[in-house]
Amino acid sequence: MKIATSSGLLAQAFDAETFRKQGHQLVDSLAHYFAQVKEGQDIPPFTHYSPDELAAYWQQKLSEGPQENIEALIEEVIQQNIHTPHPKYMGHQVAAPLPINALADFLGSALNSGLGVYEMGSPIVAMENVVIQNTAKILGYDAQADGVLTSGGTLGNLTALLTARHIQLPDDVWKNGLNPTIQPAIMVSEAAHYCIDRAVRVMGWGDAGIIKVPADDNYKLRHDLLPQYYAEAQAAGKTVIAVVGNACSTSTGSYDDLHAIADFCELHHLWMHVDGAHGASVAFSEKYRSLIKGIERADSVVLDFHKMLLTSALSTALIYKRGSDAYRTFAQQASYLWADDQEPEWHNLGKRTFECTKTAMSLRIFMIWRVYGASIFEEYVTTTYDLGQRLGEMLTESNDFELPLLPQSNIVCFRYVPDASLDFTQLNQINRQIRQDIITEGAFYIVQTQLAETLYLRVTLMSPFTTEQHLQALLDKIREVGQKLWAKGHTS
Numbered sequence: 001m002k003i004a005t006s007s008g009l010l011a012q013a014f015d016a017e018t019f020r021k022q023g024h025q026l027v028d029s030l031a032h033y034f035a036q037v038k039e040g041q042d043i044p045p046f047t048h049y050s051p052d053e054l055a056a057y058w059q060q061k062l063s064e065g066p067q068e069n070i071e072a073l074i075e076e077v078i079q080q081n082i083h084t085p086h087p088k089y090m091g092h093q094v095a096a097p098l099p100i101n102a103l104a105d106f107l108g109s110a111l112n113s114g115l116g117v118y119e120m121g122s123p124i125v126a127m128e129n130v131v132i133q134n135t136a137k138i139l140g141y142d143a144q145a146d147g148v149l150t151s152g153g154t155l156g157n158l159t160a161l162l163t164a165r166h167i168q169l170p171d172d173v174w175k176n177g178l179n180p181t182i183q184p185a186i187m188v189s190e191a192a193h194y195c196i197d198r199a200v201r202v203m204g205w206g207d208a209g210i211i212k213v214p215a216d217d218n219y220k221l222r223h224d225l226l227p228q229y230y231a232e233a234q235a236a237g238k239t240v241i242a243v244v245g246n247a248c249s250t251s252t253g254s255y256d257d258l259h260a261i262a263d264f265c266e267l268h269h270l271w272m273h274v275d276g277a278h279g280a281s282v283a284f285s286e287k288y289r290s291l292i293k294g295i296e297r298a299d300s301v302v303l304d305f306h307k308m309l310l311t312s313a314l315s316t317a318l319i320y321k322r323g324s325d326a327y328r329t330f331a332q333q334a335s336y337l338w339a340d341d342q343e344p345e346w347h348n349l350g351k352r353t354f355e356c357t358k359t360a361m362s363l364r365i366f367m368i369w370r371v372y373g374a375s376i377f378e379e380y381v382t383t384t385y386d387l388g389q390r391l392g393e394m395l396t397e398s399n400d401f402e403l404p405l406l407p408q409s410n411i412v413c414f415r416y417v418p419d420a421s422l423d424f425t426q427l428n429q430i431n432r433q434i435r436q437d438i439i440t441e442g443a444f445y446i447v448q449t450q451l452a453e454t455l456y457l458r459v460t461l462m463s464p465f466t467t468e469q470h471l472q473a474l475l476d477k478i479r480e481v482g483q484k485l486w487a488k489g490h491t492s
């Protein structure tokens with residue numbers, strides 16, 4: 001066996017001086033970007049390019065051959081990408097990560113801590129334990145609670161339901177597979193995130209496995225209907241194992257009554273899981289934490305740091321009321337990873353996560369917490385939720401906007417109704433076109449959602465730099481664009 005001769009390329013790629021130079025370029029570009037984006041003057045929050053156009057553009061770059069200077073690449077990526085810290089970014093629930101988060105990721109990537117096993121990233125694993133313990137406490141759990149960080153709310157919810165399945169079902173599904181005589185099911189509000197439905201189907205339970213309970217006028221779970229739906233499920237031969245509460249729902253930001261769900265679950269010995277991907281973060285806010293009253297009674301909770309806690313994706317906490325439950329999710333042996341695969345060792349995280357290797361998420365969260373304290377989370381959550389309430393008031397006071405519900409969070413849905421004579425279809429068309437025109441122009445970045453058949457504009461106030469003036473400017477812009485569309489009578 002002859003070892004290939006080195007061209008020196010690898011040595012060149014690891015050259016410390018090149019790294020220093022490129023690193024300085026990156027930091028300078030990002031520092032300039034951070035200074036500029038929060039002003040919201042010289043760059044739009046969003047620039048539209050067609051997917052094919054961008055794919056061809058980057059293919060062309062690659063075809064040009066290796067290029068050591070990365071300055072142009074950095075600038076182009078920043079320019080083409082969406083800008084979540086921009087005060088006129090009001091779109092999906094994606095955080096504007098703190099600059100310190102970017103530095104933590106930089107460090108984490110450089111060290112590439114593996115994390116499936118303790119030895120592959122010892123400080124990162126220890127920090128994960130600290131982050132989870134402190135978060136559990138803030139949620140109101142006692143010292144028995146424990147959990148893990150995992151790659152997203154979708155995976156966190158699936159993992160929690162896998163744990164519930166293992167603990168609640170009489171059979172050992174892990175070992176024997178699904179028993180065909182048992183139809184397991186969970187109950188959840190119809191307003192739940194689609195990933196709950198997906199998790200049920202991934203587990204092989206099909207249509208019958210997900211029982212969608214109606215939501216009320218404020219898009220909260222009708223917990224008064226739980227007994228009826230439960231009785232119907234039982235009569236149909238289903239084994240209900242869990243109820244999932246929303247804290248809050250994605251479309252409208254509605255919080256379910258968690259105490260009511262907990263009472264029901266206790267009565268029937270069901271697993272209570274809370275999907276707090278977006279809104280469990282109010283635990284950090286003195287002003288808004290009452291929205292999640294009762295969360296400490298849940299058997300498991302998912303919370304995305306990358307939604308409302310200023311962290312980049314993905315950074316999800318999955319916390320169990322009884323930490324020992326986490327070890328029952330994947331009752332699996334892997335002797336090449338863990339010397340003792342039977343022991344509940346907190347420091348071998350792969351025993352409790354779906355992932356084997358995972359990103360150094362704890363480093364980002366720990367770094368933010370260490371540098372600014374939990375006060376930064378409190379300040380951010382409180383400010384953005386305040387803005388949501390304020391926008392709700394402004395819309396209520398106006399006579400040309402309509403709200404499907406008063407906002408409980410920083411997620412606000414509404415539609416523009418310039419004239420009472422417009423019919424349902426015309427209003428849907430106008431509002432759809434308003435959104436399209438506004439983002440094409442680059443004036444604001446907002447999204448839309450459909451509730452029943454009605455199309456609503458939807459904003460999530462995510463930027464720490466959005467103020468009441470920006471909200472006013474948004475409403476003015478919608479009126480301006482909407483009036484033009486209405487005048488033209490051309491709405492598609």
Ligand SMILES: *Cc1c(COP(=O)(O)O)cnc(C)c1O
Pocket residue numbers: 093151152153154155193195247248249250275276277278304307314316
């Ligand atoms: C965003 C969200 C999810 C999905 O989380 P990811 O981190 O995007 O996988 C699940 N549930 C709710 C309520 C959410 O808002």
